[in-house]
Amino acid sequence: MLVDRVLGTAQRANLPPELEEEARRAVRLELWTIFFLVTIVIVMFFTMGSSQAMKTAWIEDALSLLPPILFLVAIRLERRQPNPAFPFGYHRFGSLAFFAAACALAAMGGYLLYEAVVTLIRQEHPTIGSVQILGRDIWLGWLMMAALAYSVVPPVILGRMKRRPAHRLADKILHTDSQMNAADWQTGVAGMAGIAGIAFGFWWADAAAAGIISFSILKDGFDNVRIAFAELLDGAPRKLDSSDTHPAAEKIRNELQRRYPGREVRVRETGRHMRAVIVPGLAAELNRELRDELAGSKDGWRLIEASRALDDAAG
Amino acid sequence: MAYSLRYASAIFFCLSALLGCELPKDPSRTSQTVRGDVLIVGTDGPVPPENEAEKAALTRLAANLNARLEYRQAGIHALAADLESGEIHVLAGGLPRNTPFKNRFGLSSPVSEVLLDGKREKTVFAIRKGENGFLLQVNKAVGD
The missing domain is CATH 1.20.1510.10 (Cation efflux protein transmembrane domain)
Structure with missing residues (x-):
C-alpha cells in the first residue's frame, strides 16, 4: 500500500x-x-x-x-x-x-x-x-x-x-x-x-x-x-500554534531540576521530539585544556558543551 | 429537514433570479449606452472592414442591440484612447489576438484570421476593459 x-x-x-x-x-x-x-x-x-x-x-x-x-x-x-x-x-x-x-x-x-x-x-x-x-x-x-x-x-x-x-x-x-x-x-x-x-x-x-x-x-x-x-535557533519547544513554551517542556525542565538540584536544565526541540540536557554535565571539567585536548588547539573554542543525554529511543 | 428544504428553495430562487436578470453587468454601462442608440466601431483600416466575418459579426451585434452601426476611422493610438474613454465601443479591423495593446483592452473570441509575417494569427475585436456584459454580447455576435 x-x-x-x-x-x-x-x-x-x-x-x-x-x-x-x-x-x-x-x-x-x-x-x-x-x-x-x-x-x-x-x-x-x-x-x-x-x-x-x-x-x-x-x-x-x-x-x-x-x-x-x-x-x-x-x-x-x-x-x-x-x-x-x-x-x-x-x-x-x-x-x-x-x-x-x-x-x-x-x-x-x-x-x-x-x-x-x-x-x-x-x-x-x-x-x-x-x-x-x-x-x-x-x-x-x-x-x-x-x-x-x-x-x-x-x-x-x-x-x-x-x-x-x-x-x-x-x-x-x-x-x-x-x-x-x-x-x-x-x-x-x-x-x-x-x-x-x-x-x-x-x-x-x-x-x-x-x-x-x-x-x-x-x-x-x-x-x-x-x-x-x-x-x-534551539529555542525552548513551542506550542503548535503560538510562540509560548510547550507545557510538556516546562514540566520536563522542572522535573529534571527537582531530580538534579543545583544543575541547569536545557530543553530544546528537534522536529516533533525534545532533547533535554543537564548542565553541567562534564562542564566542570570542560576547561581550556580539556577543550584543546578534545578538539585540537585551533578548534577548542568551538566546543561549548559536552553533556550526558537522558536519552531513550532518540539515540 | 424543513429548514434544509427552505434553504434549498431559497438558494434555487436566488440562482434563478441571478441568471434571469442581465448578468454580468458593465461597470461603465456600455451595453445600456449602445442599446437602442448607436454602436460606434473604430478601425484604422478601410471602412467598413474588408473582412466578411468581421463585417457580419458587427452587423449582427448592432442588430442584437437595436443600434445603428457607425464607423470611425483613425490611427490606432487615437482609437485606443477613444476606446478607453468610451468614445468608441468596439475596435475592429484585423486586430491580432496577441496585439501589444492586449493588456489595455478586453478581447473578444477569435473572429477571423490574418497572415502576419507569414504566420496565421487569429483576429479579435477589442472592447473597453471590464465591460463583461458587453463582451458577452460581442462574443455572441461573433459566434453566431
Whole structure:
C-alpha cells in the first residue's frame, strides 16, 4: 500500500504504537490532499482564462501542494538511522520542512495582498470572456465560480481532519498544512464573492475580497515563521500554534531540576521530539585544556558543551 | 429537514433570479449606452472592414442591440484612447489576438484570421476593459 511505501521500512522505533497508527492516518490524509489539490489545479487551469483573480487562486492552490509534500518527505526521513554523517539522526528535518512550509504560507499571503493592492491602485477592470458550450455562450465567470466551489470543498474537510493528528503527533508541518487548507477555502469563497461582484459590475470587488483575506493568511504565515525560527535557533519547544513554551517542556525542565538540584536544565526541540540536557554535565571539567585536548588547539573554542543525554529511543 | 428544504428553495430562487436578470453587468454601462442608440466601431483600416466575418459579426451585434452601426476611422493610438474613454465601443479591423495593446483592452473570441509575417494569427475585436456584459454580447455576435 502507498502508505507503507511512503513510510518506508521503519528502521527506527520512533513513535509509540498508538501514535504510529495516527501517523499512518496523517500520511493517508496528506496523500488524499495531494490528489485533490492536483485535480483542483487542473480544473482551475482550464477555467482561469485571462482572469487575474483566478490566476492568483490557482498559484495559491499550487503553492499549497508544498506542505503535504514536505510532510511526507519529513516523516519518511526522520525514521532513518543516525549515521556518522548525521549522528543525531534526521529528526530535525521536520524543523527545516516546517520553516519552508511556514514561508510558503507567508509568501501566499504576501502575494495575495500585492496582487490586490496593485489591481486597486491601477484600477484594473477585470475582463472575463465567454465560452461556447453546446451552442450557448456561457460567461466564463460562472464556470470560474463552479471551479472555485469545487476547490473549496476538499480542503475544508481535509483541513479539519488533520487537526487531531497534528496535535497528537506534535507535527507542526501538518498543523501549518491544515491552516493552509483553511486559507484555501477562505480564498475560494472570497474569489466566488469577487466574481459575483464583477457580475454585478463592481470591478473592485474581487481585489477587495482578496485583500481582506490576505491579512489573516499573512498573520498565520508570520506566526509560523516565528515559531520555526525559535526551533531552528534551539529555542525552548513551542506550542503548535503560538510562540509560548510547550507545557510538556516546562514540566520536563522542572522535573529534571527537582531530580538534579543545583544543575541547569536545557530543553530544546528537534522536529516533533525534545532533547533535554543537564548542565553541567562534564562542564566542570570542560576547561581550556580539556577543550584543546578534545578538539585540537585551533578548534577548542568551538566546543561549548559536552553533556550526558537522558536519552531513550532518540539515540 | 424543513429548514434544509427552505434553504434549498431559497438558494434555487436566488440562482434563478441571478441568471434571469442581465448578468454580468458593465461597470461603465456600455451595453445600456449602445442599446437602442448607436454602436460606434473604430478601425484604422478601410471602412467598413474588408473582412466578411468581421463585417457580419458587427452587423449582427448592432442588430442584437437595436443600434445603428457607425464607423470611425483613425490611427490606432487615437482609437485606443477613444476606446478607453468610451468614445468608441468596439475596435475592429484585423486586430491580432496577441496585439501589444492586449493588456489595455478586453478581447473578444477569435473572429477571423490574418497572415502576419507569414504566420496565421487569429483576429479579435477589442472592447473597453471590464465591460463583461458587453463582451458577452460581442462574443455572441461573433459566434453566431
